[in-house]
Amino acid sequence: MFMPKSEAEQNNLRLAEQVRREGYARVEIWVTEALPADIRRGVVISVQEVSCSDPNCSPIDTAVAILFASGGRGLIGVPLEAKNITKDALMDSFPTKQVLMAWSRGEDAEWPPYEDSDMEEEEKEQEQEMQRPQLRFDVGQNVICRVGPDPVNGWASGRVKELWYREPSWPENSWAPYKIELSDGRNIFAPGDVDQIIRKAP
Numbered sequence: 001m002f003m004p005k006s007e008a009e010q011n012n013l014r015l016a017e018q019v020r021r022e023g024y025a026r027v028e029i030w031v032t033e034a035l036p037a038d039i040r041r042g043v044v045i046s047v048q049e050v051s052c053s054d055p056n057c058s059p060i061d062t063a064v065a066i067l068f069a070s071g072g073r074g075l076i077g078v079p080l081e082a083k084n085i086t087k088d089a090l091m092d093s094f095p096t097k098q099v100l101m102a103w104s105r106g107e108d109a110e111w112p113p114y115e116d117s118d119m120e121e122e123e124k125e126q127e128q129e130m131q132r133p134q135l136r137f138d139v140g141q142n143v144i145c146r147v148g149p150d151p152v153n154g155w156a157s158g159r160v161k162e163l164w165y166r167e168p169s170w171p172e173n174s175w176a177p178y179k180i181e182l183s184d185g186r187n188i189f190a191p192g193d194v195d196q197i198i199r200k201a202p
Contacts (some may be wrong), residue, residue, distance in 0.1 A: 065191025
């Protein structure tokens, strides 16, 4: 039988959510400030906490997706909960200017530099899959995705092609919730499962 949460529990949950959102907001501001001025305009930053199943990392990592006005994108992983990230900790994980410039041009750029690990990639993916939160959309579902800085016209229709997409150059234990095939044939990824980035097709 469902038992309603006590008022104290509800207040604690609301406070924890507020602290998390304040952490997200701080990280967004710091990332924006750290971007080179010539590629900062029109950037959309998405911050999301993800569970980490690797025993060598923190239980919760924070993934920061940067979507550039040009359509380029990049992903930064910080091995801390958002509320615990300091500006110094963020800068320790921050890409070089060369990597940021490549991302802004829509080019692939490896960050952090890839390192081989003893554990097989398939085993890692299976462990991570067990920790991932439920997503709003399924493979094959029609969606619209943010593909540009214009809040009205910067959207394109497509279809969810893959859940929990990851590229080898991304930080370890970081992934995008969706890989999408757009109506024009391009493949993109949605770095966050939020309405500002991906929505159900009308």
